[in-house]
Amino acid sequence: MPRWRVYARILRLLGVxxxxxxxxxxxxxxERLRVPNGMERRQRWSRWFMERLSNALPFEVTVQGELPRTPMLWVGNHVSWTDIPLLGRLAPLSFLSKAEVRTWPVAGWLALKAGTLFIRRGAGDSQLIRxxxxxHLRNDLDLMIFxxxxxxxxxxxxxFHGRLMSSAIDAGVPVQPIAIRYERDGxxxxxxxxVGDDDLLSxxxxxxxxxxxxxLIQVLAPISSVGKERAALAFEAQEAVRFALFGEIEEMRRAA
Structure with a gap:
């Protein structure tokens, strides 16, 4: 790719x-002026920003399925940091992220101000985040977790870890499975x-x-959380995403 085009892409991203x-x-x-600035407003502005950020990324995005019209716990597979702007443009969403992200330069501050919830691994705060x-869900606000x-x-x-599904059961809201797949040349x-030790700049x-x-982003059929154990709910969501991503491939392998 011509160098000038690479520079143009980077400049556009920096502008966003x-x-x-x-x-x-x-x-x-x-916040300092103590002006009311609720999560609903943060989500709306975050979606506006995510749409522009995703447009600055080198992807052609196709969305299949019907977006939910009521608040749900969104769950999906996780491939890259780019999942966040690509999914965040679909609806006013908050995200659950690992606590380390909060310390990242620029990105951590943006995530904090956008209303991201942070969880520390193995820190014993699972009940607090639950x-x-x-x-969050009872306040009619959508939440996305990986x-x-x-x-x-x-x-x-x-x-899929079941403990993160408990909030959907407690709030009595459905789970919205999302499958995201990245392709290049078929x-x-x-x-x-x-993944791994990759760094953002590289x-x-x-x-x-x-x-x-x-x-390809597939918005799958919502799953009711009523009367279900968290492990069963997590497995049902996991299998829905798995079939969306690999179902046809697995069936072909079995047939062979």
Whole structure:
């Protein structure tokens, strides 16, 4: 790809990030002035920002399925940090993230001001985050979690952790499974995944020096949480996402 085009892509992204920082600074100012600035407003502005951020990324996005019209706990597979803007543009959403993200330069502050909930692994605060998630859902606010707990290369799906599903049961809201798949030249994209010890700058440069990849986002049928145990609910959501991502491939393998 011509170098000038790579630079143009990076400049566009930096411009969008600058816009996001301006919004975050505005939220901080409102907080200091004690001006009402609820989560619903943060979600609306976050969606507006995510749409512009996703447009600055080198992807062509296709969305299949019907978006929910009532608040739900969204759950999906996790491939890259790019999942967040690509999904965040679909609806006013808050995200659950690992606590380390809060310390990241720029991105951590943006996430905090957008209303992200943070969880520390193995820190014994699972009950606290469960109450926070439940209250979030009871306030008619959508929440997106990645119950695998980490990113993958897109070739497999890890176990969905049931403890993160408890908030949907407590709040009495359905679970909305989401499957996201990255492709390039008809195959699974080897560039888009953000895994292991990868760093953000190197990942961005790899993405921006390549032609646009394709992303398929499948909004699957909602799953009722009424009368279900969290492990069963997590497994049902996991299998819905697994079939959406790999169902046809697995059936072909069995037939062979």
């Amino acid at each position: 990030i600058g816009l996001g920082l301006t919004l975050a600074a505005t939220f901080s100012l409102l 109450r926070q998630m439940t209250q 119950p695998e707990g980490t990113t993958t290369d897109g070739h497999s799906l890890r176990t 195959e699974l994209d080897a560039i888009a995944p953000f 990942h961005l440069l790899r993405l921006f020096t390549q032609p646009r990849g394709q992303v």
